[in-house]
Amino acid sequence: MASLLFFIFLTAIITTEAQRGESIVNLGSSLTPTSKSSWQSQSGFYAFGFYQQANGYAVGVFFAGIPEKTVVWTANRDKPPALASVTLNFTSDGRLIMQSAQGIDTAIADPPERAASASMLDSGNFVLYNSDKKIIWQSFESPTNTLLQGQRLTVGNELFSSVSVSDQSTGIFRLKMQTDGNLVQYPVQTTDVAEYAYWASGTDGKGSNVSLCLDDDGRLYLLNSTGTILKNLTQGGYPTKDVVYFMRIDVDGIFRLFSHNLDKNGNFSVIWSSSNNKCDPKGLCGLNGFCTMNDQDANCLCLPDFASVIEGNWSSGCERNFTAESCKSKDGSMKYIMKAVPNTVWEDDSFSSLTILTKDDCEAACLKDCNCEAATYRDGVCRKQKLPLRFGRRVLGDVNNIAFIKVAISTSTINKIEPLGREKYSRKDIMILGISLSAFGLIMSVISAIAIYKNRVRAYRRVSNSGNVDLSMDVSLRSFTYSDLEKMTNGFKEELEEAILEEWAYSCFEALELDKLVSDQDVDKRQLERILKVGLWCILDEPSLRPSMKKVLLMLEGTVDIPIPPSPTSFLSTV
Ligand SMILES: *[C@@H]1O[C@H](CO)[C@@H](O)[C@H](O)[C@H]1NC(C)=O
Ligand SMILES: *[C@@H]1O[C@H](CO)[C@@H](O)[C@H](O)[C@H]1NC(C)=O
Ligand SMILES: *[C@@H]1O[C@H](CO)[C@@H](O)[C@H](O)[C@H]1NC(C)=O
Ligand SMILES: *[C@@H]1O[C@H](CO)[C@@H](O)[C@H](O)[C@H]1NC(C)=O
Ligand SMILES: *[C@@H]1O[C@H](CO)[C@@H](O)[C@H](O)[C@H]1NC(C)=O
Numbered sequence: 001m002a003s004l005l006f007f008i009f010l011t012a013i014i015t016t017e018a019q020r021g022e023s024i025v026n027l028g029s030s031l032t033p034t035s036k037s038s039w040q041s042q043s044g045f046y047a048f049g050f051y052q053q054a055n056g057y058a059v060g061v062f063f064a065g066i067p068e069k070t071v072v073w074t075a076n077r078d079k080p081p082a083l084a085s086v087t088l089n090f091t092s093d094g095r096l097i098m099q100s101a102q103g104i105d106t107a108i109a110d111p112p113e114r115a116a117s118a119s120m121l122d123s124g125n126f127v128l129y130n131s132d133k134k135i136i137w138q139s140f141e142s143p144t145n146t147l148l149q150g151q152r153l154t155v156g157n158e159l160f161s162s163v164s165v166s167d168q169s170t171g172i173f174r175l176k177m178q179t180d181g182n183l184v185q186y187p188v189q190t191t192d193v194a195e196y197a198y199w200a201s202g203t204d205g206k207g208s209n210v211s212l213c214l215d216d217d218g219r220l221y222l223l224n225s226t227g228t229i230l231k232n233l234t235q236g237g238y239p240t241k242d243v244v245y246f247m248r249i250d251v252d253g254i255f256r257l258f259s260h261n262l263d264k265n266g267n268f269s270v271i272w273s274s275s276n277n278k279c280d281p282k283g284l285c286g287l288n289g290f291c292t293m294n295d296q297d298a299n300c301l302c303l304p305d306f307a308s309v310i311e312g313n314w315s316s317g318c319e320r321n322f323t324a325e326s327c328k329s330k331d332g333s334m335k336y337i338m339k340a341v342p343n344t345v346w347e348d349d350s351f352s353s354l355t356i357l358t359k360d361d362c363e364a365a366c367l368k369d370c371n372c373e374a375a376t377y378r379d380g381v382c383r384k385q386k387l388p389l390r391f392g393r394r395v396l397g398d399v400n401n402i403a404f405i406k407v408a409i410s411t412s413t414i415n416k417i418e419p420l421g422r423e424k425y426s427r428k429d430i431m432i433l434g435i436s437l438s439a440f441g442l443i444m445s446v447i448s449a450i451a452i453y454k455n456r457v458r459a460y461r462r463v464s465n466s467g468n469v470d471l472s473m474d475v476s477l478r479s480f481t482y483s484d485l486e487k488m489t490n491g492f493k494e495e496l497e498e499a500i501l502e503e504w505a506y507s508c509f510e511a512l513e514l515d516k517l518v519s520d521q522d523v524d525k526r527q528l529e530r531i532l533k534v535g536l537w538c539i540l541d542e543p544s545l546r547p548s549m550k551k552v553l554l555m556l557e558g559t560v561d562i563p564i565p566p567s568p569t570s571f572l573s574t575v
């Protein structure tokens with residue numbers, strides 16, 4: 001009889017608990033990763049307990065009712081995973097602790113008083129009660145990266161992204177509910193200032209105690225302390241039956257509202273996201289890397305001549321594969337050039353800012369300053385930077401932003417890469433050629449001279465007879481001096497049909513018939529092609545298209561690639 005009464009009594013208790021949607025966990029209960037590993041909510045949709053993390057186990061709350069065991073909360077997320085031999089004890093004196101086989105205790109929750117019971121609620125909130133059944137601790141108050149329906153991100157608190165989908169430890173992005181009423185996204189390890197922000201709700205100044213809330217119908221909004229909605233991030237009104245909604249700041253730094261159907265074939269779908277540009281989150285690419293959009297996806301690239309620190313790990317950033325310039329010891333075997341990274345923006349941490357007219361001047365200013373490792377140029381302002389550069393991203397359509405990076409080329413490499421044929425062109429020769437040619441826009445004259453030579457016009461005999469220049473020596477282009485050219489072209493006043501010659505030179509170049517230019521003379525074709533290409537660039541009618549002096553020099557010595565020049569006539573027609 002007594003046992004029957006007890007049974008009825010017990011059934012009554014269970015029924016009441018069931019009606020309240022609760023499954024109570026009593027003191028003295030325990031979990032282990034390998035046997036009973038979790039306590040489920042009444043609905044069975046959420047569970048609190050062990051889940052697999054890396055090569056061990058972590059404790060948290062996760063979706064239990066669906067195949068994807070998505071984790072929504074983790075205890076001590078930055079502690080190393082536990083071994084299979086640990087036990088989670090809800091001790092008889094009301095502490096919730098994880099005990100290792102060696103007897104080391106780790107607290108899972110830190111309530112202000114001893115707990116009397118615990119519960120995994122159907123809302124996804126894991127709570128501890130005192131003996132008066134008052135909640136003394138809840139997982140909802142210390143969110144990690146996710147907000148569930150009914151959960152709030154209260155003032156001063158933040159969500160942190162995870163390292164990866166399978167590693168719940170703290171990643172590199174955060175979402176903060178600020179005391180100025182603004183909800184803002186930043187990279188981790190930055191102060192809360194606008195220059196580091198990459199998303200904001202724009203509700204600053206709307207109150208000092210604002211919360212981010214998620215309602216059952218999928219409405220995500222900002223609420224002030226007297227209950228006024230300041231802003232709806234999503235309008236809500238989504239179906240509430242058999243669907244669950246949650247908001248998460250994802251590994252990639254974007255926060256999204258997800259829905260999931262509770263039926264077996266249900267899946268996750270993104271209802272809303274804070275940004276559609278995956279390059280928005282600052283720092284996605286680590287130091288010295290920059291983000292580019294590749295279709296809908298973000299991709300990280302390294303600065304020129306830099307390589308990933310850890311292959312495949314974007315946040316590890318990039319490092320240079322050469323020795324940095326030193327102001328103290330000049331390493332003679334190293335030479336530095338500037339490489340352009342167009343259409344990119346970076347954090348401005350410049351040590352010097354110059355108002356300079358052109359990109360080329362900016363490039364040159366950094367090149368000659370041994371302290372300058374990179375420069376950013378925009379709208380006539382040149383900013384000299386030290387490495388590392390961070391928060392880099394490519395901004396397409398904004399051609400005003402350009403970065404220049406100082407990279408080393410060892411002088412021995414130049415000779416290896418660019419064998420210059422039978423004759424070695426000394427830097428001085430190239431310099432003289434480069435300067436004289438670009439200074440006077442005279443590459444045309446070289447072409448003319450070649451043409452004259454080819455056609456055996458009088459100029460050839462005159463110069464040759466004078467004995468100043470021995471044109472019978474092959475590959476002699478480089479040894480033309482300014483005065484030689486002057487003589488050959490009769491003080492540049494020779495009535496040459498320039499335009500026709502230009503076109504002829506270009507068509508020879510286009511048709512790869514360089515030999516025509518020099519007739520049957522035995523010349524270094526590559527060097528000739530180089531000179532011709534530079535020449536064609538220098539004679540363009542549009543001055544802004546002509547390369548700078550320095551560029552000409554670099555082009556001639558083969559340090560930089562020479563793009564295919566446009567036809568000299570094509571620009572005339574567009575002007
Ligand atoms: C923790 O649980 C294990 C297994 O139930 C038990 O052996 C151990 O004594 C418990 N420790 C405490 C402090 O309650
Ligand atoms: C909440 O917003 C309403 C409407 O803007 C405003 O009247 C009220 O003072 C605000 N409450 C607080 C505490 O700022
Ligand atoms: C903020 O407002 C909530 C009510 O929405 C209140 O419970 C809480 O105490 C307030 N916090 C602060 C720091 O004023
Ligand atoms: C937010 O959405 C709710 C429900 O749709 C609506 O009642 C409220 O007026 C909206 N508030 C704002 C500020 O848009
Ligand atoms: C997920 O569910 C939505 C709506 O239920 C559906 O449109 C979508 O195709 C599903 N996606 C996948 C990958 O099954």
Ligand SMILES: *[C@@H]1O[C@H](CO)[C@@H](O)[C@H](O)[C@H]1NC(C)=O
Nearest residue numbers: 305306321322323408409410
């Ligand atoms: C650095 O890497 C780039 C590209 O991979 C290469 O062209 C360059 O020669 C390398 N520089 C050094 C000093 O190794």
Ligand SMILES: *[C@@H]1O[C@H](CO)[C@@H](O)[C@H](O)[C@H]1NC(C)=O
Nearest residue numbers: 163164310313314315316317
């Ligand atoms: C990437 O590298 C950083 C160190 O630079 C490390 O902290 C992080 O855990 C790595 N991420 C992954 C997914 O391995």
